[in-house]
Amino acid sequence: MQLILPLILFLVGFGAYEFFETRRAAYKIAHRIHVNGTRGKSSVTRLIGSGLRESGFQTLTKVTGTYPKLVMEDGTEEEIYRRTKANIIEQARMLRYAADRQVDAIVFECMAVQPQFQWIVEHQMVRSTVGVITNTRLDHLGEMGNSLEDITRALCNTIPFNGVVFTSEQKMFPLMEKIAKKRGTQLIYADPETVTDEDLRGFRYVEHRDNVALALAVCQHLGIPREKAMAGLHQTVPDSGALEVFDVDYIPYKRIRFANGFAANDPESTILVYNLVLERFDNGGKRIIVLTIRDDRLERAEQLAEAIVQHMPCDYVLLVGDSTDRVHDVLTALNFPRQQAISMGVASGEEVFEMVLDLTDDRSIVLGIGNMVGKYKSGTQIVNYFRHRSHITPKLEEETRA
Incomplete structure (x- = not known):
């Protein structure tokens, strides 16, 4: 019994230290972009990272698509080694790593599926300056709920407070906007029709119009001219699961x-x-x-x-x-x-x-x-x-x- 109380105090203290160190690391990074959604997360994450990199932002991109990887400031890729199954603590570790590298921006794909963990990753770790929800589809029914509304609400756990979030979702846009307004956040629709056939011809693989629209909208929000942003998007190295x-x-x-x-x-x-x-x-x-x-x-x-x-x-x-x-x-x-x-x-x-x-x-x-x-x-x-x-x-x- 004499060891239990000190152990509890140690764990509480260690947890508090981890929390504040992660929060401190996040605030060292000027632009924190958190990408969530049912489909296209990895592609949009890579596209945004490439657009920022081409425009001079020192950017670290983390994707958890087919295989978890870091895309470094120079565009090279490093695999993320996991000893066990994926755990959201990984996101905190990568935040600190990015802060130590003194990058201008991070673009992180949301790695959480359970709604409560999505909330923790966003509001206790990343605290994004720009949020992205690609779309909402009927998937991960066991974890997120049994209806499109349930899944939308789950994905909206990563909408930041008093910020901005982009989406190409149409059907569930009203619900997403309602949730965003409660958090003092502006929800912006990235219209795929703003992406031309000429824009799509610049990719060396098959990219979806919705994904390009989202990446362009985020880059332009950060002050990057459309032409410069598109040049960066065209340099994107696709995820191994991309449509080829x-x-x-x-x-x-x-x-x-x-x-x-x-x-x-x-x-x-x-x-x-x-x-x-x-x-x-x-x-x-x-x-x-x-x-x-x-x-x-x-x-x-x-x-x-x-x-x-x-x-x-x-x-x-x-x-x-x-x-x-x-x-x-x-x-x-x-x-x-x-x-x-x-x-x-x-x-x-x-x-x-x-x-x-x-x-x-x-x-x-x-x-x-x-x-x-x-x-x-x-x-x-x-x-x-x-x-x-x-x-x-x-x-x-x-x-x-x-």
Whole structure:
């Protein structure tokens, strides 16, 4: 008993010290940009960081997308090593690291999912000068709630007090604005229509108009001229889960076009990516969807299966990873032809490629959806294999920039 009280006092004192040191570190950084939302967080974080860097801001960017990384002041990247699962204490550690480097700005992707932790990261750690909420989608239902309103309220935990926050969300904008006003904060809509086709052609990968609009709005808010900001955005190195398109000419009479849509793993975003890929890259061949499945994201895989049947017409669906037979049953129960739903189980990138090759007559367009990472890293393996077998033809490069 004699040791318990001193131990409690020590822990309380240590906690207070950590709190004030983190707060002190945050206030040493002039511009603190905190990016939250359902989809596009990593892309928007990278875009803003690149725009600031090009304009002379010493900027440290932290993303927790496919793989957690720091983008340093000179644009080089360093992986964040984690001994255990992700923990919000990491954000406090990175704040101090940024303060020690005397940077002008940080752009941090929100790493918290639980609503209470989102609040802590924003209001006890980052205390952002500029907030960003990319959008709200039906995802992480178990952690954030069972409705779009619940999820919106959860994401709004990162709206700062007496500040400014940007969003490209339309449907839930009124609710977000109501919450922002209660905190004395201005909510600004970043209109995707302000981004031109010419702006999009400057990217060497496929970037979404909404993401560019958000990054531009933040950069201009910080006093960066639009032309200068856009030049920086065009220098962005994409996340490994970004939408990329590859052409594979395996033999003269078989051409395969592969689109990496694994990052958009909620149904609504995946449907948008499907439509975008067909609108801009359809080669008139067989349509093949590769759905990667994780046991801990099984409900999401079933939702994607339903989205395929209802909104994403295709000739074949390849199921890869965990519980593929269960998702196969979901597809067939929704009247998707049994022989066109292929349960591959745990399969390598090469095995998926060989199956696509067998299903391709002369040409095909393949869309990968589901998950990049997980126990087997199926999405990563598939993307890497197609990338290594591909080449960007002048025609495809022109289409990618169109």
